[in-house]
Amino acid sequence: MTQSSPLALRGITKHFGAVAAIERFDLEVAAGEIVALVGDNGAGKSTLVKIISGLYQPTDGEIVLNGAPVTFRDASDARSHGVEVVYQDLALVDQQPVYMNMFLGRELVKGPFRTLDRGRMANETQELVTELDVRIPSPYARLSDLSGGQRQGIAIARATHWASGLVLMDEPTAALGVAETAKVEETILRLKERGAAVLVVSHNLEQVYRIADRVVVLRRGRQIGTRSIAEVEKNELVAMITGLVQ
């Protein structure tokens, strides 16, 4: 390896009792690369995301971040290593302003009394959303006043802000309409331009072709294959996902 990639998974295996949810999964995601994780329901995609984000501990195998092997005790441990996840159900608090969501759990404080620094949080939020071209009326806007696409844009901006190079996305557009999906995909592509490594779970093959560089197929916990998007036909991909040869 010439340069250590943001994420490397080596022989990741997860058993729930006698059931093997993931078997010997290997993957490396480079900086500035979007890798899509596809598979049918129950294939193990979400389990894999939960392992990388610390919610589950792998039975066997190794997670390597930027060249250093890591083990996570829980989700906040993973987050302190710069692993950030964007969930389909947003994980935002909708009665709070945008800037508060951006800094949730890591609020900025000022002065000897450690009071909340709302001004700085709002300014940094404004900078970030401008940079990622997420259009919102104001960092002070209440989240419930924003559209689904805007909210997911905020969730992605938040993940980007705190990630040390790796962003995981679990079906980031599953709850969104067509126009909003397009907007969120633009945001994801902008992350790639900034050099982030993105691992995105998606059910939507059209989307995979629009944004991903490579695609990994999981079926019943087994890694069926990893292909470059430019070199894989959609029919072949469907065959890999379903196990049926067309």
Next chain:
Amino acid sequence: MTLILDRLRTVNWRDHVVYFAFALVFVYFAITQSDYFLTTSNLTNVIIQAAPITVMAVGTVFVLATGEIDLSIGSTVAVAALVTAKVLESTEAWPLAALAGLATGLVIGLVNGLFVTVVRLPSFLVTLATMGLLVGVARQLTDLKSVPVLDDSFVWLFGGGKILGISIMVWWTLLVVLLGWHLLRQRRFGAHVLAVGNSPAAAQVTGIKVNRVRLKVFMISGATAALAGILYSGRLQGARYTLGESDMMSVLAAVIVGGTALAGGKGAVVGALAGSLLMAMINNGLILAGLNVSQQMIVRGVIILIAVSLSLRAKKSN
């Protein structure tokens, strides 16, 4: 500058129903009861009467904002007041007595919180049970007898004292409201309280220790109820098992009218103060208007219904 304008635009004016109601009721009584209502002594009296409710309301804001409820505050008042009075009677050391009372509230809050977070029961059921239990404890503690509070320093500090010519009750109210406001609006803890009440799952994934927040709000609630009990015992110069027995409804009404969401995620400490003063002002005005106790209860019930519907309806429609 534009940020400030943006901020003003995002203010939801309907969250502030309580201040309009406050102004309206104030003006109404000022006109109809013009001889006495507006006198300084009467207005001070309103704040003094409201002080224990205001103190409890501040604690309740935190509990409701977290999406929980504490029904045991009324009986905590009696137990904490009796413990304080008993310790004062036997040790004659007023700081020790006050601390014992406060500690009683903290322990009750801790127990409530542990049942909610560790045993994982709904707070409604837990505090309904502890409410009943504490009523029994309060009766058992002194065999239904009142305990006199005679220590001069204690009575001055928690009852009849004055600083700069202003009643000590006003100072206590000010202190607790300021502290509550600071905790909810200016500290990370307050942000976490609102996040937990809004979406526990979202709070969890961003690394907020959800159960620790829940535990703390029950302890705050227990502590404010205990302080209310101490203030009652100072003002009335004695403690009795009946103290605080009808306070829970008044506190909830004051807090909800003040703009705190019953479902969590939203809290208003200053609003709770306004709500509490509004209730006290209505009581005061009705007494001045010469209504008897039964009539006062009916009018108060109607006013609470109207005010609560206004503030809850407003929330639904946005």
